[in-house]
Amino acid sequence: EPEVTQTPSHQVTQMGQEVILRCVPISNHLYFYWYRQILGQKVEFLVSFYNNEISEKSEIFDDQFSVERPDGSNFTLKIRSTKLEDSAMYFCASNFNEKLFFGSGTQLSVL
Amino acid sequence: AQKITQTQPGMFVQEKEAVTLDCTYDTSDPSYGLFWYKQPSSGEMIFLIYQGSYDQQNATEGRYSLNFQKARKSANLVISASQLGDSAMYFCAMREGRVDNYGQNFVFGPGTRLSVLP
Numbered sequence: 001e002p003e004v005t006q007t008p009s010h011q012v013t014q015m016g017q018e019v020i021l022r023c024v025p026i027s028n029h030l031y032f033y034w035y036r037q038i039l040g041q042k043v044e045f046l047v048s049f050y051n052n053e054i055s056e057k058s059e060i061f062d063d064q065f066s067v068e069r070p071d072g073s074n075f076t077l078k079i080r081s082t083k084l085e086d087s088a089m090y091f092c093a094s095n096f097n098e099k100l101f102f103g104s105g106t107q108l109s110v111l
Numbered sequence: 112a113q114k115i116t117q118t119q120p121g122m123f124v125q126e127k128e129a130v131t132l133d134c135t136y137d138t139s140d141p142s143y144g145l146f147w148y149k150q151p152s153s154g155e156m157i158f159l160i161y162q163g164s165y166d167q168q169n170a171t172e173g174r175y176s177l178n179f180q181k182a183r184k185s186a187n188l189v190i191s192a193s194q195l196g197d198s199a200m201y202f203c204a205m206r207e208g209r210v211d212n213y214g215q216n217f218v219f220g221p222g223t224r225l226s227v228l229p
Contacts, residue, residue, distance in 0.1 A: 031213065043156070045213075047214075057214075089154055098161060102156035103155075105154050105155055
């Protein structure tokens with residue numbers, strides 16, 4: 001069964017450093033998303049991406065965040081200057097028709 | 112107001128027994144979708160089952176079934192014949208509106224932690 005793939009599974013970084021989280025959505029899916037889950041808390045929407053541009057973003061998705069699909073398969077989330085409060089599990093997701101599928105997540109730890 | 116309510120922070124069930132995880136939702140949109148996801152301790156978010164608001168029959172996927180009661184706005188997950196590997200956090204979620212609209216209009220409940228006892 002096709003799946004959404006995320007790399008790396010864990011990322012440790014120093015505060016102020018840039019990180020790039022990578023995702024390969026399911027091929028033939030058209031809409032892509034990033035969500036995050038701070039430990040023990042709810043899953044929160046960050047951004048949605050369709051037709052090579054952002055279609056919607058939350059207030060969490062400030063100027064420190066960016067997304068792109070550089071080569072037609074990978075879908076990346078960049079955090080330019082990480083803060084301690086960016087520590088969370090980041091999920092990539094893609095949907096086709098009615099169902100939304102998540103990747104296995106990247107656990108980001110900012111020290 | 113909360114869009115998704117899961118009133119059971121934790122549940123215990125004996126192996127091989129059935130268990131029902133509660134979920135109620137709040138929306139005025141006639142078109143919506145209801146989801147259940149499983150999150151084991153390893154952290155991934157696993158899709159279990161989906162119910163569309165216009166679906167006439169309750170959704171089933173193997174040992175999972177969704178007890179959809181539209182008038183009561185409830186979408187309870189039933190797991191039959193529980194297994195030790197079912198121990199995990201379970202999230203109910205809802206998408207309001209268009210089927211491609213998983214941005215701000217896709218919300219999760221707080222989750223229920225299920226523990227299956229041997």
